[in-house]
Amino acid sequence: MRPYAWGSRTAIADLLGRPVPTPHPEAELWMGAHPGDPSMLVRHDGTEESLLALLDADPAHHLGAGCNDRWGGRLPFLFKVLAADEPLSLQAHPSVEQAAEGFAREEAAGIPRNAANRNYPDPTAKPELICALTEFHALAGFREACRTVRLLDALDVPSLRAHRGLLAAQPDADGLRALFTTWITLPEHYLRDVTPELLDACVEHVRERGEFALECRTVLELGEAYPNDAGVLASLLLNRLVLQPGEAIFLPAGNLHAYLHGTGVEILANSDNILRCGLTPKHVDVPELLRVLDFACGDMRILKGESLDANLTVYKTPAEEFELSRVDWTLADSGGVLLDSAGPQIVLCTKGRVHLSTVDGSRSVELERGESVWLAASDEAAVARPATLDADGAAQVFRAAAGVV
Template sequence: MDLLTNTVRPYAWGSTTAIPELLGTEPTGEPQAEMWMGAHPGAPSRIDRAGGATSLSEAIAADPEGELGPAVVEAFGPRLPFLFKVLAAASPLSLQVHPDLVQAREGFADEEERGVPADAPHRNYKDANHKPELICALTPFTGLCGFRRPAETADLLEALDVGGLKPYADILRARPEDEALGEVLTAVLSADREAMAETVDGAAAAARRLAAGEGPYAREYAAYAGIAGHYPGDPGVLAAMLLNVVRLEPGDALYLGAGVPHAYLGGLGVELMANSDNVLRCGLTPKHVDVPELLRVVRFEPTEPEVLRPRTTSGGEDVYAAPVDEFRLSRYVLAPGSEPHDLDDRTPQILLCTDGEITLREVTGGGGGGELVLARGRSAFVRAGERVAVSGSGTLFRATVAV
């Protein structure tokens, strides 16, 4: 077992207090947005073994099968296939979408062939992998996920009573659903920002007014008004109005597959994803928005977001089901004096304590082994084949591989 030292990313949308509170450290006054746990080359976790301090990525590269197990290496190659994060959003993240595996491979190969520098601001594909992800709320958490039914969005836009929105509402009513969503999103993202500013500001003012009422979309209007407060005049505000607003309570989760537009608006959660950094942005950002490539990747189909709640196994493990092999998220909620729980040791795992204090004990043939105590906010890497039992009082999240 290896205690992890993790990097916290200071993105501008991050909370100044949520991650420090989880870690029991003093806030710096700067935003602290994401704590990365894993072996992603952008910010690999550090471990301390007999040979000295090293990065988890270097340890895996030195002995892939010993760290990951033969099954994981065979399925995904000599790398940890997931990235685990704590995410703390104080303001909205960019509206974005992720490619599927074929799109990622094709897009990456194309940009490599064209010689687009890896750090170029207009580069879309950082790697050849897809990026399905799962967010589980630790506090009340709000986000956008997937397109709403076009006819319902037309109702929402018409109630704002802003002239510049009428053509979009008409399209949403007149065209087949996939065509309508594609046409409106294309029009919004291709429009001149200055020309759109009056419509966006008018829609934001109307949303603030309607959010105070008791209409059918009051919650949605409140979310859109909040977004507009952070991104005044941004056409991405109108793109956001095409999407469902989702609120998660602590313990609820949301799975985000390829092609589904989404954005996190606020809250603290744990996020588990395939080990990729491929993001195509749709707005609410000063970063590059490649509209043609975005339209190739987005799935223009209305969806009803499914809030995931865990299924508890006979062993006391709360499992969040997701249709991917690269990762598996689960949780143990342990009461004082409860019996230890033995963890499956076939694949590598990262364990994170989010509440209380959890003890990890190596299980050996003779019964006794090493011990590691995780306080709130601390995490550990457990190699494949290393049998561990967990006990204590608190909440432990477990990230592992589904193969």
């Protein structure tokens, strides 16, 4: 459990069946083998063992030969429940090449991996996907540049007119790079002057129920929480999204984003590499951020998943490290679903009660809401591990699996 300040006092505790509200915010429930917080596996006899220790002892058994060879004995994904009552930092993640180069550079410079100014604590990329469990609000990807010009026209902030002209003269990725670079490097005294003008303009736009009322409410919320932060200006350039339960977004390398509010399941590459832009007291490395950002602009694609049968939905992405799928049952439909992937998997129950059993029925385990199970990729996977899911009426599970090797 990660107790970050932006977390919720109710969402994760309610999922796990614990009393609410909790004494402190609970932001992320991790499931996986990340060295910072590996999952503990509870055996049938009640004994516990770290998943990380099990992988270290016998990676081929738990990961399978293909996954073990491809990822060097590491579980390539991390699975989370994320619950945000307040905005996360505005951030982006590097590509494979950028992460490897940045890690080598910081290692050579002797920067401790846990240092506050460390950008690359590991040499791997960090693509991620978030799927909403509740209505989920986010900023993600640069909005189409001409629409941002319209937003700046609607607000007509005197101090930003020249900046608006900069983008209007070049309404493309290069223009966005120029404007973003200008804003993120503004001196603090300029931000102190422009922020009140921007907030006043946003208040007026909301009162008038203008086209960009949702974006303006977001600016007002961020401006109150992070006064005179360049990230508040940067948020004006991004797509403002509202995901309904079951909808998801995939965030590739270079995508600037911030989760604002809501609860979701998140699957990501097993990495800690984050380049922050603002909305945080943590380290912001502007030159390195600009090196990794992708300024391509346009609508952010919302994924509804690909239905493989009446119960099973898969969220397809380009990520090699992971694949997320969802299984739903209604009161009238509790049929079995075969887990046909031979790779390592984590299954999380988010609604109702489900049963996992081997194909031959010799072994089974029951999962209540909030419980999860680790499925190792043993050589006898087809018959020796739980491979079929069924439910007692209305239920839902999410399955995290390694990508295709």
